[in-house]
Amino acid sequence: YDNDTYYEDDVFEEYFEGEKYWDDFSLNLCELPVIDKTSEWRGAVCVEYLVNFQVVKMEILTWRPALVIYRDLFTKTQVNDYLELMKDRDFEEQSVVDEDGNEFTSKVRKANGTQIVANDYPASRSIFETVKSLIPNLNFEIAEDIIALSYKSAGHYAPHHDYLVYPSENEWDGWMRNYGNRFATLIMVFETAISGGATVFPQLGASVKPNPGDAFFWFNAMGDGEQEDLSEHGGCPIYAGTKQISTIWIRMKEQPILSNLLNSGSIPAHYLFPGAIRNTIFSS
Numbered sequence: 001y002d003n004d005t006y007y008e009d010d011v012f013e014e015y016f017e018g019e020k021y022w023d024d025f026s027l028n029l030c031e032l033p034v035i036d037k038t039s040e041w042r043g044a045v046c047v048e049y050l051v052n053f054q055v056v057k058m059e060i061l062t063w064r065p066a067l068v069i070y071r072d073l074f075t076k077t078q079v080n081d082y083l084e085l086m087k088d089r090d091f092e093e094q095s096v097v098d099e100d101g102n103e104f105t106s107k108v109r110k111a112n113g114t115q116i117v118a119n120d121y122p123a124s125r126s127i128f129e130t131v132k133s134l135i136p137n138l139n140f141e142i143a144e145d146i147i148a149l150s151y152k153s154a155g156h157y158a159p160h161h162d163y164l165v166y167p168s169e170n171e172w173d174g175w176m177r178n179y180g181n182r183f184a185t186l187i188m189v190f191e192t193a194i195s196g197g198a199t200v201f202p203q204l205g206a207s208v209k210p211n212p213g214d215a216f217f218w219f220n221a222m223g224d225g226e227q228e229d230l231s232e233h234g235g236c237p238i239y240a241g242t243k244q245i246s247t248i249w250i251r252m253k254e255q256p257i258l259s260n261l262l263n264s265g266s267i268p269a270h271y272l273f274p275g276a277i278r279n280t281i282f283s284s
């Protein structure tokens with residue numbers, strides 16, 4: 001496969017319309033995981049442990065704030081069933097809402113999306129059950145519906161924060177009032193693009209392109225509930241193939257991690273470990 005064809009500016013500029021929302025540093029970082037070698041990075045740590053008698057394989061890419069990959073979180077059957085479900089759904093071009101509440105399609109993001117109530121279908125219920133059972137330190141009951149995103153060639157999502165910013169409390173929606181801001185993001189991977197389509201974290205110097213069945217996670221907030229500035233991330237441009245991911249945003253309310261924290265700054269990765277392991281490794 002000749003990647004170089006897709007990097008020729010003249011070929012690519014024709015259909016990648018969002019380039020002005022990207023800087024060169026981030027776009028270059030996007031190309032880091034041409035093949036997924038994140039586990040071989042200097043400083044990356046892999047841990048394996050059992051939760052509910054099931055193996056959890058976790059890769060820590062950055063410790064503070066945490067950016068982690070859960071490998072093989074889902075079985076092949078779960079991935080295939082979920083992709084089947086996606087085929088039958090109506091994906092709509094994603095719009096963006098401006099300060100006045102007007103929706104418009106923007107070059108900031110080019111992707112098709114659909115919202116899925118996990119409980120409505122066996123395939124989505126199954127993946128949601130797995131997430132809840134294998135990542136027990138997070139309260140996934142206080143989460144928005146799943147957002148499925150599908151990117152085709154030239155699709156992208158320029159770097160942004162998931163943490164919501166409102167001009168004033170008057171603009172808060174029901175989610176914000178009742179459950180607080182977007183505490184953390186879990187992205188579940190179902191299909192990876194042939195070329196391009198990593199998720200880049202410019203301020204962490206990291207770029208991830210995990211395999212179908214993997215998921216990755218980070219905190220959008222710090223211990224004090226304010227925005228984690230370092231959580232900025234973007235969906236890198238797709239050069240070939242299709243990328244299918246789904247996002248779960250968990251909200252701040254009743255997150256046990258927040259009550260266990262020792263300080264108000266960036267939240268470190270070891271708070272994601274089961275208590276017994278955390279105590280063994282970090283007790284000295």
Ligand SMILES: O=C(O)CCC(=O)C(=O)O
Binds near residue numbers: 198234235
């Ligand atoms: O496409 C990606 O890799 C990132 C998606 C994303 O940032 C989002 O849905 O908020």
Ligand SMILES: [Fe+2]
Binds near residue numbers: 160161162233
């Ligand atoms: Fe995002």
